[in-house]
Amino acid sequence: MYKILEKTQFSEKVFKFRVEAPQMAKKAQAGQFLIVRIDETGERVPFTFAGWNPDEGWIEFIFMVIGKTTMQLSTLEPGDEILDITGPLGNPTEMHDGSWCVIGGGVGLAIAYPVARMLVESGHEVHAIMGARTKDLLLMVPQFEELLDSDHLHICTDDGTAGEKGVVTVPLERLCQAHAIDQTFVVGPVPAMKFSAITCEKYGVPVIASLNPIMIDGTGMCGCCRVTVDGETKFACVDGPDFDATKVDWNDLRARQAAYRTEEGQSLKAYEEAMCACHR
Numbered sequence: 001m002y003k004i005l006e007k008t009q010f011s012e013k014v015f016k017f018r019v020e021a022p023q024m025a026k027k028a029q030a031g032q033f034l035i036v037r038i039d040e041t042g043e044r045v046p047f048t049f050a051g052w053n054p055d056e057g058w059i060e061f062i063f064m065v066i067g068k069t070t071m072q073l074s075t076l077e078p079g080d081e082i083l084d085i086t087g088p089l090g091n092p093t094e095m096h097d098g099s100w101c102v103i104g105g106g107v108g109l110a111i112a113y114p115v116a117r118m119l120v121e122s123g124h125e126v127h128a129i130m131g132a133r134t135k136d137l138l139l140m141v142p143q144f145e146e147l148l149d150s151d152h153l154h155i156c157t158d159d160g161t162a163g164e165k166g167v168v169t170v171p172l173e174r175l176c177q178a179h180a181i182d183q184t185f186v187v188g189p190v191p192a193m194k195f196s197a198i199t200c201e202k203y204g205v206p207v208i209a210s211l212n213p214i215m216i217d218g219t220g221m222c223g224c225c226r227v228t229v230d231g232e233t234k235f236a237c238v239d240g241p242d243f244d245a246t247k248v249d250w251n252d253l254r255a256r257q258a259a260y261r262t263e264e265g266q267s268l269k270a271y272e273e274a275m276c277a278c279h280r
């Protein structure tokens, strides 16, 4: 059992949990992830490490409520316990020297923020591009603003309700043209990752995407997280989650992510109805 030590609410749907996990805290590295199972009937869901402290024996993860499990997780409070947390899983992000552009789109901002923070803490120059469809879906703006000055923070929304109107590739292209970045890290919806890859490739800037296919065991056994990279089948949990974004088969990833949409919708509806019944 893993005890929740602290719960921080960043916005209506975004939370950070600090959890007691002394063994994991000794081993976690930036870019790795953990898998949570809330209780015996819970599904296994992956989250990226957002922080850890080996001396105090805790780890942190940030999550956005988007479906049944993340909604259930958001109801837990400090003192409550999570049945299982497995990790650290996956390979750490390779933090090459030079200046970085970290791009997060939608829920990907929750994953991009710890990577940007760790790059800043390790002395890299970092530009962050935050993208969302509209202002209300932009996550963690205060956290990014605390981390980076306005010259290094680029906010954009599809409808222009915050920052500049447009998609993440607009400021990315500017940074590439200005030779301001040596390396890009991108995480978010498939179109954001795909078109960031195309833009970077055009300017010869190496680009890593943190892929987020559905995962179950996280150890290379179930095959659920199969992705196609450079024509080869890879398991995102053990071979990734970071891959050369210019080599990823994005259509394949998008199809795999959507494989259980109907069941996910049904599961959320059933959970919400059960919660409503409890409160009647």
Ligand SMILES: Cc1cc2nc3c(=O)[nH]c(=O)nc-3n(C[C@H](O)[C@H](O)[C@H](O)COP(=O)(O)OP(=O)(O)OC[C@H]3O[C@@H](n4cnc5c(N)ncnc54)[C@H](O)[C@@H]3O)c2cc1C
Pocket (backbone or CB within 6 Å): 033, 044, 045, 046, 047, 048, 049, 061, 062, 063, 064, 065, 066, 067, 068, 069, 070, 071, 107, 110, 111, 211, 212, 213, 214, 215, 216, 241, 257, 258, 261, 264, 265, 268
């Ligand atoms: C390596 C990795 C790291 C991640 N890190 C973070 C993070 O730090 N913060 C964060 O908010 N989210 C993160 N995610 C996404 C997170 O796992 C999903 O948001 C979560 O599983 C949704 O579960 P749900 O039951 O609430 O939603 P559901 O309604 O079940 O699913 C909504 C969508 O979430 C994705 N999803 C559902 N189940 C899984 C699963 N078992 N594995 C992967 N994706 C799934 C699918 O795209 C699905 O369509 C990460 C995903 C991966 C693969």
Ligand code: FES
Pocket (backbone or CB within 6 Å): 214, 215, 216, 217, 218, 219, 220, 221, 222, 223, 224, 225, 226, 235, 236, 237, 238
């Ligand atoms: S999650 Fe099962 S093989 Fe990767």
